[in-house]
Amino acid sequence: xxxxxxxxxxxxxxxxxxxxxxxxxxxxxxxxxxxxxxxxxxxxxxxxxxxxxxxxxxxxxxxxxxxxxxxxxxxxxxxxxxxxxxxxxxxxxxxxxxxxxxxxxxxxxxxxxxxxxxxxxxxxxxxxxxxxxxxxxxxxxxxxxxxxxxxxxxxxxxxxxxxxxxxxxxxxxxxxxxxxxxxxxxxxxxxxxxxxxxxxxxxxxxxxxxxxxxxxxxxxxxxxxxxxxxxxxxxxxxxxxxxxxxxxxxxxxxxxxxxxxxxxxxxxxxxxxxxxxxxxxxxxxxxxxxxxxxxxxxxxxxxxxxxxxxxxxxxxxx
Amino acid sequence: xxxxxxxxxxxxxxxxxxxxxxxxxxxxxxxxxxxxxxxxxxxxxxxxxxxxxxxxxxxxxxxxxxxxxxxxxxxxxxxxxxxxxxxxxxxxxxxxxxxxxxxxxxxxxxxxxxxxxxxxxxxxxxxxxxxxxxxxxxxxxxxxxxxxxxxxxxxxxxxxxxxxxxxxxxxxxxxxxxxxxxxxxxxxxxxxxxxxxxxxxxxxxxxxxxxxxxxxxxxxxxxxxxxxxxxxxxxxxxxxxxxxxxxxxxxxxxxxxxxxxxxxxxxxxxxxxxxxxxxxxxxxxxxxxxxxxxxxxxxxxxxxxxxxxxxxxxxxxx
Numbered sequence: 240x241x242x243x244x245x246x247x248x249x250x251x252x253x254x255x256x257x258x259x260x261x262x263x264x265x266x267x268x269x270x271x272x273x274x275x276x277x278x279x280x281x282x283x284x285x286x287x288x289x290x291x292x293x294x295x296x297x298x299x300x301x302x303x304x305x306x307x308x309x310x311x312x313x314x315x316x317x318x319x320x321x322x323x324x325x326x327x328x329x330x331x332x333x334x335x336x337x338x339x340x341x342x343x344x345x346x347x348x349x350x351x352x353x354x355x356x357x358x359x360x361x362x363x364x365x366x367x368x369x370x371x372x373x374x375x376x377x378x379x380x381x382x383x384x385x386x387x388x389x390x391x392x393x394x395x396x397x398x399x400x401x402x403x404x405x406x407x408x409x410x411x412x413x414x415x416x417x418x419x420x421x422x423x424x425x426x427x428x429x430x431x432x433x434x435x436x437x438x439x440x441x442x443x444x445x446x447x448x449x450x451x452x453x454x455x456x457x458x459x460x461x462x463x464x465x466x467x468x469x470x471x472x473x474x475x476x477x478x479x480x481x482x483x484x485x486x487x488x489x490x491x492x493x494x495x496x497x498x499x500x501x502x503x504x505x506x507x508x509x510x511x512x513x514x515x516x517x518x519x520x521x522x523x524x525x526x527x528x529x530x531x532x533x534x535x536x537x538x539x540x541x542x543x544x545x546x547x548x549x550x551x552x553x554x555x556x557x
Numbered sequence: 558x559x560x561x562x563x564x565x566x567x568x569x570x571x572x573x574x575x576x577x578x579x580x581x582x583x584x585x586x587x588x589x590x591x592x593x594x595x596x597x598x599x600x601x602x603x604x605x606x607x608x609x610x611x612x613x614x615x616x617x618x619x620x621x622x623x624x625x626x627x628x629x630x631x632x633x634x635x636x637x638x639x640x641x642x643x644x645x646x647x648x649x650x651x652x653x654x655x656x657x658x659x660x661x662x663x664x665x666x667x668x669x670x671x672x673x674x675x676x677x678x679x680x681x682x683x684x685x686x687x688x689x690x691x692x693x694x695x696x697x698x699x700x701x702x703x704x705x706x707x708x709x710x711x712x713x714x715x716x717x718x719x720x721x722x723x724x725x726x727x728x729x730x731x732x733x734x735x736x737x738x739x740x741x742x743x744x745x746x747x748x749x750x751x752x753x754x755x756x757x758x759x760x761x762x763x764x765x766x767x768x769x770x771x772x773x774x775x776x777x778x779x780x781x782x783x784x785x786x787x788x789x790x791x792x793x794x795x796x797x798x799x800x801x802x803x804x805x806x807x808x809x810x811x812x813x814x815x816x817x818x819x820x821x822x823x824x825x826x827x828x829x830x831x832x833x834x835x836x837x838x839x840x841x842x843x844x845x846x847x848x849x850x851x852x853x854x855x856x857x858x859x860x861x862x863x864x865x866x867x868x869x870x871x872x873x874x875x
Contacts, residue, residue: 331717382696
């Protein structure tokens, strides 16, 4: 197949490029490098199966080739308020990538009679009041809060995708991506894993917000890519959660990281940052298991082992 | 002030045109007549204070005049599955009016340094689990359901409006409009009031879904317009509910209509239509009372008295 992927130079987009090329497909990547990085796709520039265009998906997209599939992964996605690349700090670009970008990429899929896959997110559940989150859960998103620029854009993108499926018969798929980690992730992404792993590798004291009782589930990127690839090859049109359902407290997680990195400093507890930071987030993956025969295979220790060399290199420790 | 209003030929938009002109403003109306009607604004075509352009707000908007305010009211809004003009049946146009239309109109407001007012809706609360609905309630919208094309578009529009306020300093306002009725409403709109009033005036048996215990609150259009005008003239940027908090069961409502129209036929009870139809919807108007000094003045009997002549005329009974 010839496959267009937006956000190709991002963490997830670039891993998808690798996987799609490995499966024998020809990949056309788009990215405007607002949050993506050339480093993530530099190794692909010699491949005859990879073509790249620098382009902002909020603008009209013209691809001079017949496409078989379109994957829309372009969006700022970092929730780190301190990062200039966080969606908080690119609010209008984030909403345009979600609305205009989804509209444009759906148009490309429709014109090519191609299948379409939308990268959605667990953020559409907001600060959930149901655990774990099933795909039928309506979520708890504060429309007026700073996170809404990402959350509401993705909710809109999902509804628009289903509208194109129902109205125009576009062969669409929607993946709701939960917390993912691995090589090529942004160390300044602001999520718990890169923050803590970075501190541990630098021999610093790990910062835990509140009592560390808030929980997270972390999915290794290869597992995520496998799930997305299976969804792309399936006939499922309704949203599917892809993530790791193994839930642990941030405190347990910090202790695991300290152990694996031989970091012996004490943990530092500080005030909880924001009341709108989700307290718990864990996917119910029953649909992925049933429909795609998918579940994660890489446990946290193995995933961290595969991720640490990348972090060391980025930190100048390798 | 020179004021641009999109959806000017709609039920609410046309009443706003009247009010704004009455207040001494110059009004520029846009409408693409997908759901609006020339009949609603025909009386304004002779006015030197009214200019009209037929235009789809999903496309770039150019207004050859300096604007002081922009009101974005354009959208399909009927929830009647049987109507070709319902948002269910115009799903992509509805999402484009909400996302591209809001983006375009915010751009016009920004370029003109004009204040901006977004027509949002109680639909952003979905099928609410909290009663009455405060503006802080996150709602219960099924992203994948057929109503989502309207609900998610309006949620997105609100978040985009706040993003323009925070990022670009645009002087924005957001009104969340609850169930409204009055002259110029679409008789085929699918909501309880026009359905029942039409049946009553035709001497037919009123159709009540389920046991009629589901409740609604109905706001007369003049009250709504007063609230919107006060919001436009205020400095309030966060969403404000405008609606009538007097809640009654559909059964009570049907009985009131029968009494006021001297309709003596028995009520017909039929199976509840759709489990996603909200069971209750009632605004908490504390913010409107506090910030705008607004509350509805027209009670249901008075509002029906003012509405019945319009219905009779449309039904050929006058």
